[in-house]
Amino acid sequence: DAPFVMLNKAYPAASNRMLVGACIDLIEKLQEILHFKYNLHLSKDGNYGAKDPVNGTWNGMMREINNFEADVSIAAMFITEERVYDFDMTKPWMDLGLDVLIAKDVTGGTPVSYLHPFDTPLWLAIIASNLICGLLVTFCSYFSPFGLRGRYTQRRNRDNKTLRVQRGELSLYNSMWSTCISFLTQGPEIRAVSLSGRLIAAFWFAWCFIIVAAYSAELTASLTVERMDDGIQTLNDLAMQSEVEYGTVEATSIVTYFEQTTTDPFPRMNSFMTSRNSHVPDSATGANRVRDSYSMAVEKFAFIYDSTILDYITRMEPCVTRTLGDVFRKMGYGIAFRKNSPYTQPFNEAIMRLREQGVIDQIANKWINGPCPPHGESGEAIKRRIGVYV
Numbered sequence: 001d002a003p004f005v006m007l008n009k010a011y012p013a014a015s016n017r018m019l020v021g022a023c024i025d026l027i028e029k030l031q032e033i034l035h036f037k038y039n040l041h042l043s044k045d046g047n048y049g050a051k052d053p054v055n056g057t058w059n060g061m062m063r064e065i066n067n068f069e070a071d072v073s074i075a076a077m078f079i080t081e082e083r084v085y086d087f088d089m090t091k092p093w094m095d096l097g098l099d100v101l102i103a104k105d106v107t108g109g110t111p112v113s114y115l116h117p118f119d120t121p122l123w124l125a126i127i128a129s130n131l132i133c134g135l136l137v138t139f140c141s142y143f144s145p146f147g148l149r150g151r152y153t154q155r156r157n158r159d160n161k162t163l164r165v166q167r168g169e170l171s172l173y174n175s176m177w178s179t180c181i182s183f184l185t186q187g188p189e190i191r192a193v194s195l196s197g198r199l200i201a202a203f204w205f206a207w208c209f210i211i212v213a214a215y216s217a218e219l220t221a222s223l224t225v226e227r228m229d230d231g232i233q234t235l236n237d238l239a240m241q242s243e244v245e246y247g248t249v250e251a252t253s254i255v256t257y258f259e260q261t262t263t264d265p266f267p268r269m270n271s272f273m274t275s276r277n278s279h280v281p282d283s284a285t286g287a288n289r290v291r292d293s294y295s296m297a298v299e300k301f302a303f304i305y306d307s308t309i310l311d312y313i314t315r316m317e318p319c320v321t322r323t324l325g326d327v328f329r330k331m332g333y334g335i336a337f338r339k340n341s342p343y344t345q346p347f348n349e350a351i352m353r354l355r356e357q358g359v360i361d362q363i364a365n366k367w368i369n370g371p372c373p374p375h376g377e378s379g380e381a382i383k384r385r386i387g388v389y390v
Contacts (some may be wrong), residue, residue: 001075001076001282001283001306001309002021002283002284002309002312003021003022003309003312003367003368004021004022004023004075004076004309004367005019005021005023005024005042005075005076006019006020006021007019007020008020018040019040019042021367022363022364022366022367022368023074023075023076024040025363025366025367026074026093026354026360026363027040027074029354029359029363030347030350030351030354033350033353033354034346034347034350038072041070043060043061043064043075044064044069045059045060046060046282047059047060047061047251047252048060048061048062048073048075048076048077048252048253049061049062049063049073049077049083049336050062050251050252050253050255050256051082051086051256058086059251061073061075061077061336062083062086062087062336065087065336065337065338066086066338068338071337071338071341071343072335072336072337072343072347073335073336073337074335075333076306076308076309076333077333077334077336078253078306078331078332078333078334079092079331079332079333079334080253080256080331082253082256083253083334083336086339087336087337087338087339088336088337088338088339088340088341088344089334089335089336089337090334090335090336090337090344090347090348090351091332091334091348091351091352092331092332092333092334093332093333093334093335093351093354093355093360094308094332094333094360094364095330095331095332096306096307096308096327096330096331096332096333097306097307097327097328097329097330097331098254098257098304098305098306098307098327098328098329099304099305099306099307099310099311099323099324099325099326099327099328100232100235100238100246100302100303100304100310100323100324100326101286101287101290101302101303101304101305101310101313101314101321101322101323102232102238102244102290102302102303102321102322102323102324103290103291103293103294103300103301103320103321103322104294104320104321104322105231114219116222117215117218117219117221117222118215118218126211129207130176130179130180131176133175133179133200133204134172134175134176134178134179135172135175136200137175137178137179137197137200137201138172138175140194140196140197140200141175141194141197178201179204182204182205182208183208183211183212185212232244232302232324233324233326234324234326235265235324235326235328236265238269238302238324239265239268239269239272240265242272243300244300244301244302245276245278245299245300245301245302246269246272246273246278246301246302246303246304247273247276247278247279247280247286247301247303247304248273248279248280248286248303248304248305249279249280249281249282249283249286249305250279250280250281254304254305255279257329258270258273278301280303283303283305283309286301286303286305287303287313287321289301289303290302290303290321291318291320291321294320294321307323307327308364308368310323311323311368311374312367312368312370314372314374315368315369315370315371315372315374316370316371316372317370317371317372319371319372319373335347335351
């Protein structure tokens, strides 16, 4: 599973360098400490290793270890009770859990979401009112004997430069600007001086106060509803609905976990997945089904899998997926050996050393980071509000 083990097509299949990923970097760091030689090969059946509940046999990498076809299994493999019982498992080299990958909401906010509190006719009415108020203030300034122009015409000293400038200050442009900034609760630099102009301005300021208060209330209500109607946000939300199909990779310890766990909502979820036969053959198929469900043309699908791998998928383009972040079944990845293997203790010590030095965190960050923002949240929030800054 990417980003832990991936094919490197630049090298031949017989070479150790045919594979890249976080697990390969981990092997190299362990080799630097323990000084061992190794040959890599992929699991023959493509599975990590699950135990058949009927005959007790293992598949995947665990069977190869039992059959002496391999000495060690290094992969994104959970440390489970069944594996610890039949094999030697190291201390966890990475802590994680299970999460849910789901497509982002196509019908989410738009760059002009801030305009939604008012409908189009009301916005047009506000623009028209601003224009009419500006015209009325300009009219009063020009034709009232107590306006700026009226005062200028009644004065004897008309050659005064200051008076000549003042008579045209309440032009249509300036009046429109004064009425417009009233919406932003800013006082205009140029004010009407006639009684009629001041009455118009007073009524306009009161109207602006009411409109701004109504807009704030409507915007708050719409954001609250948007947050409440954000679709599936938790594991319980997923379990309570039936429109979105969900599943995990077949023949894995995750399937066993859902089958054996009796705590709600896992029995309900297991029944749903079994009845829908919604499990997928591998993680790539599950991720692709989630990406495909971003378009409204196909049935919605949610993919349950390792949280670290799902975080990696959300960071990869086309940036149409997100995780719920409701991590459950918190466990860890371990390295598997045959029972009573002499390699277990040295590997445990080397893993603890790498964790204490922060080397494993560096490896994880190197391979998990991608072009998309974490969980897809901050980028979507910016897109929804970008219109405010344009």
